[in-house]
Amino acid sequence: SEIDITFDFRSDTPGYYTSNTDPDALSPTLRRYHKCLWSKPLPSGDFFELVDTTPGVYLHHRSHLGEFRLTSDTVIPSFRKEARIAPFIAQEPDELAKFNALGYTIGGMMLFPGNGIGNKMTINGSRGCHGKIKDRFDLTVECIRRHYRGDQSPLSDVLDRYADFFDLFGDFHGYVEFFLLQDLLTEDRNTVRFMAPFEDFRTSPLPASFEAYSTYRKRATEFIEARNRRILHFALGTAANTPQVGVVRRNDNETAEEQ
Template sequence: MQPPKQEPVDVSYDYRKDSTGEAPHADASSPSLKAAHRALWNKELPTKKLLSLNASGPDYLNATIDGLEFALASDAIATSHPGRAEEVRNDVGPDVIEDFVRHGGTIGGRMVWPLRRIHKPTVNQARGTRVTISDRIDLTLEALKLWYTDSNAETPLTDVFNDYADWFAQFGVGKEGWEGFIDFFLLQDILDGSGSVRMFANTTPTLIPTDAVEFAKYLEAQLSFVRARNQRIFDWCIDNDVPVVGGKAS
Protein backbone atom coordinates (compact mmCIF):
# COMPACT_ATOMS: atom_id res chain seq x y z
CA MET A 1 0.00 0.00 0.00
CA GLN A 2 1.26 3.44 -0.94
CA PRO A 3 1.68 5.95 1.94
CA PRO A 4 -0.77 8.86 1.90
CA LYS A 5 0.32 11.70 -0.34
CA GLN A 6 1.86 14.57 1.59
CA GLU A 7 0.10 17.85 0.97
CA PRO A 8 2.54 20.61 0.05
CA VAL A 9 3.47 23.30 2.53
CA ASP A 10 1.93 26.52 1.17
CA VAL A 11 3.93 29.48 2.45
CA SER A 12 1.22 31.89 1.26
CA TYR A 13 -1.74 30.11 2.84
CA ASP A 14 -4.03 31.95 5.29
CA TYR A 15 -4.72 29.32 7.95
CA ARG A 16 -7.95 31.00 8.96
CA LYS A 17 -9.47 29.46 5.84
CA ASP A 18 -9.66 25.92 7.22
CA SER A 19 -9.95 26.71 10.92
CA THR A 20 -13.07 25.40 12.61
CA GLY A 21 -15.21 26.06 15.67
CA GLU A 22 -17.49 28.83 16.87
CA ALA A 23 -14.49 31.13 17.27
CA PRO A 24 -11.99 29.71 14.72
CA HIS A 25 -8.43 29.66 16.00
CA ALA A 26 -5.89 28.52 13.43
CA ASP A 27 -3.27 27.43 15.97
CA ALA A 28 -5.79 25.07 17.53
CA SER A 29 -7.96 23.90 14.66
CA SER A 30 -6.38 24.36 11.21
CA PRO A 31 -5.46 20.92 9.84
CA SER A 32 -3.30 22.54 7.16
CA LEU A 33 -1.24 24.35 9.79
CA LYS A 34 -0.73 21.19 11.82
CA ALA A 35 0.34 19.34 8.66
CA ALA A 36 2.81 22.13 7.82
CA HIS A 37 4.36 21.98 11.28
CA ARG A 38 4.79 18.22 10.92
CA ALA A 39 6.36 18.56 7.48
CA LEU A 40 8.83 21.23 8.61
CA TRP A 41 9.94 20.15 12.07
CA ASN A 42 9.97 16.35 11.74
CA LYS A 43 13.72 16.21 11.10
CA GLU A 44 17.19 15.86 12.56
CA LEU A 45 18.08 18.21 15.41
CA PRO A 46 21.39 20.09 15.62
CA THR A 47 22.44 17.48 18.21
CA LYS A 48 22.01 14.79 15.49
CA LYS A 49 19.01 13.28 17.28
CA LEU A 50 15.76 12.86 15.36
CA LEU A 51 12.70 14.87 16.31
CA SER A 52 9.74 12.66 15.42
CA LEU A 53 6.31 14.32 15.35
CA ASN A 54 2.88 12.74 15.38
CA ALA A 55 -0.66 13.95 15.99
CA SER A 56 -2.20 10.77 17.37
CA GLY A 57 -2.43 11.73 21.05
CA PRO A 58 -4.56 14.20 23.00
CA ASP A 59 -2.14 17.10 22.50
CA TYR A 60 -1.75 19.27 19.42
CA LEU A 61 1.49 17.54 18.43
CA ASN A 62 3.58 14.93 20.18
CA ALA A 63 7.35 15.01 19.79
CA THR A 64 9.63 12.09 20.54
CA ILE A 65 13.38 12.62 20.81
CA ASP A 66 15.62 9.72 21.75
CA GLY A 67 12.93 8.23 24.04
CA LEU A 68 11.89 11.57 25.56
CA GLU A 69 8.37 12.81 24.86
CA PHE A 70 7.16 16.39 24.60
CA ALA A 71 3.77 17.93 23.86
CA LEU A 72 3.90 20.90 21.49
CA ALA A 73 1.44 23.69 20.73
CA SER A 74 1.27 26.05 17.78
CA ASP A 75 1.61 29.79 18.36
CA ALA A 76 1.29 32.92 16.22
CA ILE A 77 4.49 34.96 16.39
CA ALA A 78 3.27 37.99 14.41
CA THR A 79 0.70 40.06 16.25
CA SER A 80 -1.26 43.30 15.97
CA HIS A 81 -2.24 42.92 19.65
CA PRO A 82 -6.03 42.57 19.41
CA GLY A 83 -7.68 43.38 22.71
CA ARG A 84 -4.59 45.17 23.95
CA ALA A 85 -4.01 47.93 21.41
CA GLU A 86 -7.50 48.62 20.06
CA GLU A 87 -7.16 52.39 19.92
CA VAL A 88 -4.05 52.40 17.75
CA ARG A 89 -5.39 49.48 15.70
CA ASN A 90 -8.42 51.64 14.95
CA ASP A 91 -6.13 54.53 14.06
CA VAL A 92 -4.26 52.57 11.39
CA GLY A 93 -7.54 51.25 10.01
CA PRO A 94 -9.16 47.89 9.31
CA ASP A 95 -7.52 47.43 5.89
CA VAL A 96 -4.03 47.61 7.37
CA ILE A 97 -4.98 45.21 10.15
CA GLU A 98 -6.59 42.72 7.76
CA ASP A 99 -3.53 42.79 5.48
CA PHE A 100 -1.31 42.17 8.48
CA VAL A 101 -3.41 39.28 9.77
CA ARG A 102 -3.67 37.75 6.30
CA HIS A 103 0.07 37.73 5.64
CA GLY A 104 1.33 37.53 9.20
CA GLY A 105 -0.74 34.41 9.77
CA THR A 106 1.09 32.31 7.18
CA ILE A 107 3.55 29.60 8.23
CA GLY A 108 6.34 32.18 8.50
CA GLY A 109 4.38 33.74 11.34
CA ARG A 110 3.90 30.47 13.24
CA MET A 111 5.96 28.58 15.80
CA VAL A 112 5.67 25.57 18.09
CA TRP A 113 6.47 25.63 21.81
CA PRO A 114 6.46 22.90 24.44
CA LEU A 115 3.70 22.63 27.02
CA ARG A 116 3.07 20.62 30.17
CA ARG A 117 0.04 20.76 32.40
CA ILE A 118 2.27 20.70 35.48
CA HIS A 119 4.27 23.70 34.29
CA LYS A 120 2.26 26.90 34.09
CA PRO A 121 2.54 29.33 32.56
CA THR A 122 3.63 27.68 29.34
CA VAL A 123 5.91 29.55 26.95
CA ASN A 124 2.85 30.55 24.91
CA GLN A 125 1.04 31.86 27.98
CA ALA A 126 3.98 33.73 29.44
CA ARG A 127 4.79 35.43 26.14
CA GLY A 128 1.25 36.65 25.85
CA THR A 129 0.49 37.67 29.42
CA ARG A 130 3.71 39.15 30.78
CA VAL A 131 3.69 42.85 29.99
CA THR A 132 7.49 42.97 29.81
CA ILE A 133 7.29 40.69 26.73
CA SER A 134 3.82 41.66 25.43
CA ASP A 135 3.65 38.77 22.95
CA ARG A 136 6.58 40.13 20.93
CA ILE A 137 8.66 37.38 19.32
CA ASP A 138 11.70 39.67 19.10
CA LEU A 139 11.69 40.15 22.88
CA THR A 140 10.95 36.44 23.39
CA LEU A 141 13.95 35.40 21.33
CA GLU A 142 16.19 37.99 22.93
CA ALA A 143 15.27 36.48 26.30
CA LEU A 144 15.93 32.98 24.96
CA LYS A 145 19.31 34.03 23.60
CA LEU A 146 20.31 35.29 27.05
CA TRP A 147 19.02 32.07 28.63
CA TYR A 148 21.25 30.01 26.36
CA THR A 149 24.34 32.19 26.47
CA ASP A 150 24.40 33.85 29.92
CA SER A 151 23.55 31.65 32.89
CA ASN A 152 23.50 34.71 35.18
CA ALA A 153 20.99 36.66 33.11
CA GLU A 154 17.50 37.23 34.49
CA THR A 155 14.80 37.90 31.92
CA PRO A 156 10.99 38.00 32.08
CA LEU A 157 10.97 34.41 30.76
CA THR A 158 13.88 32.82 32.63
CA ASP A 159 11.63 30.82 34.95
CA VAL A 160 9.60 29.47 32.03
CA PHE A 161 12.66 28.51 30.03
CA ASN A 162 13.99 26.75 33.13
CA ASP A 163 10.76 24.75 33.40
CA TYR A 164 11.24 23.57 29.82
CA ALA A 165 15.03 23.31 29.92
CA ASP A 166 14.91 19.69 28.76
CA TRP A 167 13.22 20.80 25.53
CA PHE A 168 15.61 23.65 24.82
CA ALA A 169 18.58 21.38 25.61
CA GLN A 170 17.63 19.27 22.60
CA PHE A 171 19.08 22.00 20.37
CA GLY A 172 22.39 22.14 22.22
CA VAL A 173 23.85 24.22 25.02
CA GLY A 174 25.32 27.69 25.26
CA LYS A 175 25.94 29.64 22.06
CA GLU A 176 25.69 26.45 19.98
CA GLY A 177 22.28 25.72 21.48
CA TRP A 178 21.02 29.19 20.65
CA GLU A 179 22.29 28.98 17.07
CA GLY A 180 20.92 25.46 16.75
CA PHE A 181 17.46 26.58 17.85
CA ILE A 182 17.47 29.50 15.38
CA ASP A 183 18.66 27.32 12.51
CA PHE A 184 16.29 24.44 13.25
CA PHE A 185 13.20 26.66 13.21
CA LEU A 186 14.47 28.75 10.26
CA LEU A 187 14.41 31.96 12.28
CA GLN A 188 17.67 33.42 10.91
CA ASP A 189 15.95 36.45 9.39
CA ILE A 190 15.19 37.90 12.81
CA LEU A 191 18.94 38.32 13.39
CA ASP A 192 21.10 41.16 12.11
CA GLY A 193 24.56 40.76 10.63
CA SER A 194 26.18 40.62 14.06
CA GLY A 195 23.81 37.91 15.32
CA SER A 196 21.75 40.22 17.49
CA VAL A 197 17.95 39.95 17.52
CA ARG A 198 16.36 42.66 15.40
CA MET A 199 13.88 44.70 17.42
CA PHE A 200 10.60 45.35 15.60
CA ALA A 201 10.01 48.54 17.58
CA ASN A 202 11.49 50.54 20.42
CA THR A 203 10.87 49.25 23.92
CA THR A 204 10.32 52.75 25.36
CA PRO A 205 8.12 54.42 26.35
CA THR A 206 5.90 51.38 25.72
CA LEU A 207 6.48 47.94 24.22
CA ILE A 208 3.52 48.39 21.87
CA PRO A 209 3.67 51.66 19.90
CA THR A 210 0.70 53.93 20.58
CA ASP A 211 1.31 56.33 17.68
CA ALA A 212 -0.37 55.22 14.44
CA VAL A 213 2.67 55.90 12.25
CA GLU A 214 5.00 54.03 14.58
CA PHE A 215 2.50 51.20 14.98
CA ALA A 216 2.26 50.81 11.20
CA LYS A 217 6.08 50.64 11.01
CA TYR A 218 6.03 48.02 13.77
CA LEU A 219 3.53 45.89 11.84
CA GLU A 220 5.58 46.20 8.65
CA ALA A 221 8.76 45.17 10.47
CA GLN A 222 7.02 42.00 11.57
CA LEU A 223 5.71 41.33 8.07
CA SER A 224 9.18 41.85 6.60
CA PHE A 225 10.45 39.11 8.88
CA VAL A 226 7.51 36.81 8.08
CA ARG A 227 8.02 37.26 4.34
CA ALA A 228 11.73 36.51 4.61
CA ARG A 229 11.08 33.47 6.78
CA ASN A 230 8.43 32.20 4.37
CA GLN A 231 10.95 32.34 1.55
CA ARG A 232 13.55 30.61 3.73
CA ILE A 233 11.00 27.89 4.53
CA PHE A 234 10.21 27.56 0.82
CA ASP A 235 13.89 27.22 -0.06
CA TRP A 236 14.46 24.70 2.74
CA CYS A 237 11.56 22.59 1.44
CA ILE A 238 13.00 22.63 -2.08
CA ASP A 239 16.43 21.59 -0.79
CA ASN A 240 14.96 18.79 1.34
CA ASP A 241 12.39 17.41 -1.12
CA VAL A 242 9.42 18.57 0.95
CA PRO A 243 6.45 19.47 -1.29
CA VAL A 244 5.97 23.24 -1.19
CA VAL A 245 4.15 26.01 -3.06
CA GLY A 246 3.75 29.75 -2.69
CA GLY A 247 7.36 30.98 -2.78
CA LYS A 248 9.02 33.21 -5.34
CA ALA A 249 10.20 30.19 -7.30
CA SER A 250 6.83 28.41 -7.32
Protein backbone atom coordinates (compact mmCIF):
# COMPACT_ATOMS: atom_id res chain seq x y z
CA SER A 1 0.00 0.00 0.00
CA GLU A 2 1.08 3.57 -0.58
CA ILE A 3 3.23 5.38 1.96
CA ASP A 4 2.93 9.18 2.19
CA ILE A 5 6.06 10.37 4.00
CA THR A 6 4.49 13.81 4.58
CA PHE A 7 1.41 12.43 6.36
CA ASP A 8 1.01 13.85 9.90
CA PHE A 9 -0.48 11.09 12.05
CA ARG A 10 -2.09 13.60 14.38
CA SER A 11 -4.48 14.46 11.56
CA ASP A 12 -6.39 11.16 11.63
CA THR A 13 -6.11 10.50 15.37
CA PRO A 14 -9.62 10.72 16.84
CA GLY A 15 -9.72 13.37 19.56
CA TYR A 16 -6.14 14.58 19.15
CA TYR A 17 -7.00 18.25 18.77
CA THR A 18 -9.70 18.24 21.46
CA SER A 19 -8.38 15.88 24.13
CA ASN A 20 -4.72 15.26 23.17
CA THR A 21 -5.17 11.56 22.40
CA ASP A 22 -2.17 9.49 21.28
CA PRO A 23 -1.43 8.98 17.55
CA ASP A 24 0.80 6.02 18.47
CA ALA A 25 -2.29 4.20 19.71
CA LEU A 26 -5.10 5.67 17.63
CA SER A 27 -3.94 6.79 14.16
CA PRO A 28 -5.23 4.14 11.71
CA THR A 29 -2.82 5.33 9.01
CA LEU A 30 0.20 4.95 11.30
CA ARG A 31 -0.80 1.41 12.22
CA ARG A 32 -1.26 0.54 8.55
CA TYR A 33 2.12 2.02 7.62
CA HIS A 34 3.91 0.11 10.42
CA LYS A 35 2.24 -3.14 9.36
CA CYS A 36 3.13 -2.57 5.71
CA LEU A 37 6.74 -1.47 6.25
CA TRP A 38 7.91 -3.94 8.88
CA SER A 39 6.16 -7.10 7.67
CA LYS A 40 9.18 -8.30 5.72
CA PRO A 41 12.04 -10.81 5.84
CA LEU A 42 14.39 -10.73 8.81
CA PRO A 43 18.16 -11.04 8.27
CA SER A 44 17.72 -14.79 8.85
CA GLY A 45 15.38 -14.99 5.87
CA ASP A 46 12.35 -15.76 8.06
CA PHE A 47 9.35 -13.58 7.26
CA PHE A 48 8.29 -11.27 10.09
CA GLU A 49 4.55 -11.01 9.49
CA LEU A 50 2.68 -8.46 11.59
CA VAL A 51 -1.09 -8.68 12.02
CA ASP A 52 -3.45 -6.03 13.38
CA THR A 53 -6.36 -8.36 14.15
CA THR A 54 -5.32 -9.67 17.59
CA PRO A 55 -7.66 -8.08 20.17
CA GLY A 56 -5.84 -5.64 22.43
CA VAL A 57 -2.55 -5.89 20.53
CA TYR A 58 -1.35 -3.06 18.27
CA LEU A 59 0.71 -5.33 15.98
CA HIS A 60 1.28 -9.01 16.65
CA HIS A 61 3.71 -11.65 15.39
CA ARG A 62 3.50 -15.30 16.33
CA SER A 63 5.53 -18.05 14.65
CA HIS A 64 8.32 -20.52 15.40
CA LEU A 65 10.43 -17.40 16.08
CA GLY A 66 8.31 -16.58 19.11
CA GLU A 67 5.51 -14.21 20.01
CA PHE A 68 5.94 -10.45 19.83
CA ARG A 69 3.40 -7.78 20.77
CA LEU A 70 4.60 -4.50 19.36
CA THR A 71 3.49 -0.93 19.92
CA SER A 72 4.29 2.32 18.13
CA ASP A 73 6.51 4.99 19.63
CA THR A 74 7.03 8.57 18.48
CA VAL A 75 10.77 8.68 18.96
CA ILE A 76 11.93 12.27 18.34
CA PRO A 77 10.97 14.54 21.26
CA SER A 78 10.69 18.32 20.94
CA PHE A 79 11.01 18.65 24.75
CA ARG A 80 8.22 21.24 24.68
CA LYS A 81 7.02 20.13 28.12
CA GLU A 82 10.45 20.48 29.72
CA ALA A 83 10.67 23.68 31.79
CA ARG A 84 14.37 24.06 30.94
CA ILE A 85 13.65 23.99 27.21
CA ALA A 86 10.57 26.25 27.15
CA PRO A 87 12.60 29.51 26.97
CA PHE A 88 14.52 28.21 23.93
CA ILE A 89 11.31 27.20 22.16
CA ALA A 90 9.75 30.58 22.96
CA GLN A 91 12.47 32.30 20.93
CA GLU A 92 11.31 30.53 17.75
CA PRO A 93 7.70 29.40 18.28
CA ASP A 94 7.07 28.75 14.57
CA GLU A 95 9.91 26.24 14.51
CA LEU A 96 8.18 24.10 17.14
CA ALA A 97 5.10 23.62 14.95
CA LYS A 98 7.26 22.56 11.99
CA PHE A 99 9.37 20.23 14.14
CA ASN A 100 6.31 18.57 15.69
CA ALA A 101 4.64 18.10 12.30
CA LEU A 102 7.76 16.39 10.96
CA GLY A 103 8.11 14.33 14.14
CA TYR A 104 4.66 12.86 13.52
CA THR A 105 5.56 11.56 10.06
CA ILE A 106 6.63 7.93 9.56
CA GLY A 107 10.34 8.82 9.75
CA GLY A 108 9.84 9.74 13.40
CA MET A 109 8.11 6.47 14.34
CA MET A 110 9.36 3.12 15.64
CA LEU A 111 7.99 -0.18 16.89
CA PHE A 112 9.09 -1.68 20.21
CA PRO A 113 7.74 -4.61 22.25
CA GLY A 114 4.76 -3.32 24.20
CA ASN A 115 4.06 -6.20 26.56
CA GLY A 116 5.13 -5.67 30.14
CA ILE A 117 7.43 -8.29 31.66
CA GLY A 118 7.25 -8.89 35.41
CA ASN A 119 5.41 -5.64 36.16
CA LYS A 120 8.44 -3.70 34.94
CA MET A 121 8.63 -0.88 32.42
CA THR A 122 8.63 -1.41 28.67
CA ILE A 123 11.34 0.04 26.44
CA ASN A 124 9.06 2.97 25.55
CA GLY A 125 8.44 3.73 29.21
CA SER A 126 12.05 3.31 30.29
CA ARG A 127 13.54 5.52 27.63
CA GLY A 128 11.04 8.25 28.49
CA CYS A 129 11.57 8.09 32.24
CA HIS A 130 15.31 7.50 32.49
CA GLY A 131 17.09 10.72 33.38
CA LYS A 132 20.06 9.85 31.15
CA ILE A 133 17.89 9.26 28.06
CA LYS A 134 14.78 11.47 28.32
CA ASP A 135 13.27 9.95 25.15
CA ARG A 136 16.27 10.89 22.98
CA PHE A 137 16.28 8.42 20.08
CA ASP A 138 19.99 8.78 19.33
CA LEU A 139 20.78 7.85 22.93
CA THR A 140 18.30 4.96 22.77
CA VAL A 141 20.01 3.60 19.65
CA GLU A 142 23.41 3.95 21.35
CA CYS A 143 22.04 1.80 24.19
CA ILE A 144 20.79 -0.75 21.63
CA ARG A 145 24.23 -0.76 19.95
CA ARG A 146 25.83 -1.50 23.32
CA HIS A 147 23.24 -4.21 24.01
CA TYR A 148 24.33 -6.08 20.88
CA ARG A 149 27.99 -5.76 21.96
CA GLY A 150 27.22 -6.99 25.46
CA ASP A 151 28.20 -3.62 26.94
CA GLN A 152 26.42 -1.75 29.73
CA SER A 153 24.20 1.29 29.17
CA PRO A 154 21.46 3.14 31.07
CA LEU A 155 18.88 0.91 29.34
CA SER A 156 20.74 -2.41 29.80
CA ASP A 157 18.14 -3.92 32.13
CA VAL A 158 15.12 -3.20 29.96
CA LEU A 159 16.85 -4.15 26.69
CA ASP A 160 17.99 -7.42 28.26
CA ARG A 161 14.39 -8.16 29.25
CA TYR A 162 13.43 -7.98 25.57
CA ALA A 163 16.55 -9.73 24.25
CA ASP A 164 14.42 -12.18 22.25
CA PHE A 165 13.13 -9.25 20.17
CA PHE A 166 16.61 -7.89 19.45
CA ASP A 167 17.86 -11.40 18.66
CA LEU A 168 15.48 -11.45 15.67
CA PHE A 169 17.79 -9.04 13.84
CA GLY A 170 21.04 -10.93 14.46
CA ASP A 171 23.25 -7.97 15.27
CA PHE A 172 23.19 -4.19 15.46
CA HIS A 173 23.62 -3.76 11.71
CA GLY A 174 20.72 -6.13 11.12
CA TYR A 175 18.54 -4.07 13.46
CA VAL A 176 19.55 -0.78 11.84
CA GLU A 177 18.93 -2.04 8.32
CA PHE A 178 15.60 -3.66 9.19
CA PHE A 179 14.17 -0.43 10.62
CA LEU A 180 15.94 1.82 8.07
CA LEU A 181 17.96 3.72 10.66
CA GLN A 182 21.16 4.00 8.59
CA ASP A 183 21.00 7.80 8.61
CA LEU A 184 21.48 7.82 12.38
CA LEU A 185 24.95 6.29 11.94
CA THR A 186 28.27 7.60 10.64
CA GLU A 187 29.53 6.39 7.27
CA ASP A 188 31.37 3.43 8.81
CA ARG A 189 28.03 2.30 10.29
CA ASN A 190 29.63 1.70 13.68
CA THR A 191 29.00 5.01 15.45
CA VAL A 192 25.78 6.86 16.28
CA ARG A 193 25.48 10.41 14.91
CA PHE A 194 24.45 12.12 18.12
CA MET A 195 22.01 15.03 17.96
CA ALA A 196 23.82 16.82 20.80
CA PRO A 197 27.35 16.47 22.23
CA PHE A 198 27.71 13.02 23.81
CA GLU A 199 29.79 12.42 26.92
CA ASP A 200 29.14 8.75 27.63
CA PHE A 201 25.82 9.38 29.42
CA ARG A 202 27.52 11.57 32.05
CA THR A 203 25.59 14.74 31.20
CA SER A 204 21.91 15.64 30.93
CA PRO A 205 20.31 14.57 27.65
CA LEU A 206 18.50 17.93 27.52
CA PRO A 207 20.14 20.65 25.42
CA ALA A 208 21.56 23.23 27.84
CA SER A 209 21.33 26.41 25.74
CA PHE A 210 19.35 27.93 22.90
CA GLU A 211 22.21 27.15 20.51
CA ALA A 212 22.38 23.54 21.71
CA TYR A 213 18.62 23.15 21.30
CA SER A 214 18.74 24.63 17.79
CA THR A 215 21.51 22.19 16.86
CA TYR A 216 19.55 19.27 18.34
CA ARG A 217 16.43 20.25 16.40
CA LYS A 218 18.41 20.68 13.16
CA ARG A 219 20.08 17.27 13.46
CA ALA A 220 16.84 15.58 14.46
CA THR A 221 15.10 17.20 11.48
CA GLU A 222 17.85 16.01 9.13
CA PHE A 223 17.53 12.47 10.47
CA ILE A 224 13.73 12.32 10.09
CA GLU A 225 13.88 13.77 6.58
CA ALA A 226 16.63 11.35 5.53
CA ARG A 227 14.81 8.37 7.05
CA ASN A 228 11.58 9.44 5.35
CA ARG A 229 13.36 9.41 1.99
CA ARG A 230 14.85 6.00 2.80
CA ILE A 231 11.43 4.67 3.77
CA LEU A 232 9.96 6.01 0.53
CA HIS A 233 12.71 4.34 -1.53
CA PHE A 234 12.08 1.10 0.32
CA ALA A 235 8.30 1.34 -0.08
CA LEU A 236 8.71 1.95 -3.81
CA GLY A 237 10.86 -1.15 -4.06
CA THR A 238 14.00 0.81 -4.90
CA ALA A 239 15.91 0.13 -1.72
CA ALA A 240 18.96 -0.75 -3.81
CA ASN A 241 19.12 2.85 -5.01
CA THR A 242 18.93 4.35 -1.54
CA PRO A 243 21.89 6.67 -0.86
CA GLN A 244 24.74 5.28 1.19
CA VAL A 245 24.73 5.80 4.94
CA GLY A 246 25.07 9.43 5.92
CA VAL A 247 24.93 10.64 2.32
CA VAL A 248 21.80 12.55 1.42
CA ARG A 249 21.16 13.56 -2.16
CA ARG A 250 19.96 17.15 -2.10
CA ASN A 251 18.60 16.89 -5.64
CA ASP A 252 18.69 14.56 -8.62
CA ASN A 253 21.72 16.26 -10.19
CA GLU A 254 23.90 15.96 -7.13
CA THR A 255 25.43 12.56 -6.51
CA ALA A 256 27.48 11.34 -3.63
CA GLU A 257 31.22 11.63 -4.05
CA GLU A 258 31.86 8.32 -2.33
CA GLN A 259 29.49 5.41 -2.49
